[in-house]
Every structure is written in C-alpha cells, then in structure tokens.
Amino acid sequence: MANQNILGQLPPDILRSFILVADTGSFTQAAKLVFRTQAAVSLQIKRLEEELGYDLFVREGRKAILSPKGEILYGYSRKILDLYDEAVAAIVQPELSGHVRIGAPDDYATQHLPSALKRFAMSHPMVQVEVLCDDTYKLDPLLNDRKLDLMITTESQSSANSIPLELVWIMSELMNPADVEVLPLALYHQECCYCHNALEALDKNSRKHRVVYRSPSLAGVTGAVKAGIAIAPVTKDTQVEGCRHAVPMDGLPEIAPVHMALRYPPGRSSKVVSSFAEFISSEMGLKREVNTTQNA
Structure with a gap:
C-alpha cells in the first residue's frame, strides 16, 4: 500500500531524477544530467515506487516508458519543481538584470532549451535571453566576434569539455530499410556532424545510399522522414509521431x-552571462569551455 504522506515529502532531487528518466527514456542519461551514477538514480526511482506502491516505468526494449501512474506523477512533479525553484529563487538568488545572447543548433534549441529557459526566467525575471538557432559553423564567427555570449556546439570529435550525444536512425513506421537496396537519406547541411558520422557509418559498411532531401532545420528533416521518403540521423531523444528508431533487424x-x-x-x-552559463550547464549536463584569455 502506498504511503499516504509521501507526496508531501518528496525531495526535489528525486523528482528531478524521475522527470529526467521520463524525458530521456534512460536511467543512464538521466544519471549524467544529475551528476549521479546510474545505480544511484535507479535506487531513487525504486524507493519512490516502493513508497507509492506502483511501478512508475515500464521497459520497451532499452527505453524506460512512463506507466499510467507514472504519467500522473510526471504532471504533478513538474508543477512541484516549478514552485520549488521559484520559491528558492525568490529567497536566495541575487537580483540579476541584463541581456544574454546564446547560439544553439536548431534541434537542440527546439527540443531542450525552452523548458530550461522557462525555469531560468522564473529565477531571474529581469534577464532577457536571446536565442539564435543556426548551424555550428555559422555560429562560430559570431561567437568569436562577441556577437554571441555563449554557444552550444556539436562536433564530430570529443574534447575535454564535451559530452557525447548518441545518434540513431529515424524512419517512418511503415519503412523497412532491409528491403531497400539504396537507402534514401534526409540530411542537414553538408558541414553537419550528424551527416558526417551517418555517411561515414554507411560507407564503412558498404551500404548504398543517396541523399534525396536536405533541410537546415529539424522540422524539415523529420517532415521528409514522416512522409516516408527518407531516413535520417537524429539524436536518440528525438521522437516523431508516426516514426520509429532503427532496430537491429533493420540492418543499419x-x-x-x-x-x-x-x-x-x-x-x-559578465556576471549575468556567467550565472546563465552555470544554470544551463547544470540543467543540460553540459560542460563549459574554460576561457584562456581574460580582459583587463
């Protein structure tokens, strides 16, 4: 039987872990974002389930999917954390004001930044955040010219300040790539590291392919996929109605x-940029590049 008092005693750190497992579909990815081990996050969820008396997740292959009871708790957990963060911010956060300009790839800005920006705005309502969505190679010169204060970048190679971002193939639910002799691809621009890694994987496996569609945006690429005319490389957390990720039997x-x-x-x-960077780093599990030059 569920502990009737548990909802009034849920620590914020457990709720954050629960929400991140639900958002990413992975205990491992959630653990990275809260800087804990996978075992620690699994134990948090297990104890929460024991207290409530219900399973909160079901397994679909390697993905953790919310159960019906988990769906209910997810909605309330969002509200609880929003109120908690707002209360803490009102008491302990310094009053910041100013303007921050951040650049980010289209897919990341579309899927992940909005919720983080909402929480930052609750903590720092006097800070105006401007987001520029574009490709990494186009954002680079803007950062170097200080027309951007920060930049979320994706690259093919790892560095001391980077974290890996898993890529998968996405396709229409009706497509069977094992039956297709020449794979039709929907890709971003030619400099895109998603495209580079995807094409390299196909070439190494001698898999015939051709590019049938290009778009600078996630919506454009996934639109072609949903229409059934192509498959595409996307981040693992990209979900599109009517589409699925590749499985081993697809032979990709x-x-x-x-x-x-x-x-x-x-x-x-500036102080406001540094505060925003700390927030984004914590929220999104990113590591900040250390400045090697300091202004006088």
Whole structure:
C-alpha cells in the first residue's frame, strides 16, 4: 500500500531524477544530467515506487516508458519543481538584470532549451535571453566576434569539455530499410556532424545510399522522414509521431556519437552571462569551455 504522506515529502532531487528518466527514456542519461551514477538514480526511482506502491516505468526494449501512474506523477512533479525553484529563487538568488545572447543548433534549441529557459526566467525575471538557432559553423564567427555570449556546439570529435550525444536512425513506421537496396537519406547541411558520422557509418559498411532531401532545420528533416521518403540521423531523444528508431533487424550501421559543449568567446564574461552559463550547464549536463584569455 502506498504511503499516504509521501507526496508531501518528496525531495526535489528525486523528482528531478524521475522527470529526467521520463524525458530521456534512460536511467543512464538521466544519471549524467544529475551528476549521479546510474545505480544511484535507479535506487531513487525504486524507493519512490516502493513508497507509492506502483511501478512508475515500464521497459520497451532499452527505453524506460512512463506507466499510467507514472504519467500522473510526471504532471504533478513538474508543477512541484516549478514552485520549488521559484520559491528558492525568490529567497536566495541575487537580483540579476541584463541581456544574454546564446547560439544553439536548431534541434537542440527546439527540443531542450525552452523548458530550461522557462525555469531560468522564473529565477531571474529581469534577464532577457536571446536565442539564435543556426548551424555550428555559422555560429562560430559570431561567437568569436562577441556577437554571441555563449554557444552550444556539436562536433564530430570529443574534447575535454564535451559530452557525447548518441545518434540513431529515424524512419517512418511503415519503412523497412532491409528491403531497400539504396537507402534514401534526409540530411542537414553538408558541414553537419550528424551527416558526417551517418555517411561515414554507411560507407564503412558498404551500404548504398543517396541523399534525396536536405533541410537546415529539424522540422524539415523529420517532415521528409514522416512522409516516408527518407531516413535520417537524429539524436536518440528525438521522437516523431508516426516514426520509429532503427532496430537491429533493420540492418543499419550504428552511428558514432557527436559531442556537445557550452563555449564562451575569448575574454571575461559578465556576471549575468556567467550565472546563465552555470544554470544551463547544470540543467543540460553540459560542460563549459574554460576561457584562456581574460580582459583587463
């Protein structure tokens, strides 16, 4: 039987772990984002389930999916954490004001930044955040010219300040790539590291392919996939109605992960930019590139 008092005693750290497992579909990914071990996060969820008396997740292959009771708790957990963060911010956060300009790839800005920006706005309502969505190679010169204060970057190679971002193939639920002799691909621009790693994987496995669609945006690429005219490389947490991720029987090669980091332009950052960077680093599990140059 569930402990009737548990909902009034849920620690915020357990709720954050629960929400991140639900959002990522993975205990391992959630553990990285809260800087805990996978075993520690699993234990948190297990204890929560024991207290409530219900399973909160079911397994679908390697993915953790919310159970019906988990869906109910998820909605309330979001509300509880929003109120908790707002209360803490009102008491302990310094009053910041100013303007922050951040650049990010389209897919990451679309799927992950909005919820993080909402929580930051609750803590720092006087800070205006401007987001520029574009490709990494286009954002780079803007960062170097200090037209951006921060930049979330994705690259093919890892660095000391990056974290891996797993890539998978996505396709229409009706497509069977094992029956297709020449794979039709929907890709981003030619400089995209997703595309580079995907094409490299196909070439190494001598898998015939051709590019049938290109778009600079996630919506454009997944639109072609949903229409059934192509498959595409996307991040593992990308979910599209009517589409599925590749499984072993599809016969597609694994794609090497890309690597993500949060970067600064050279020189010293303002207090408001540093505070925003700390927040984003914590929220999204990113590591900040250390500045090697300091302004006088």
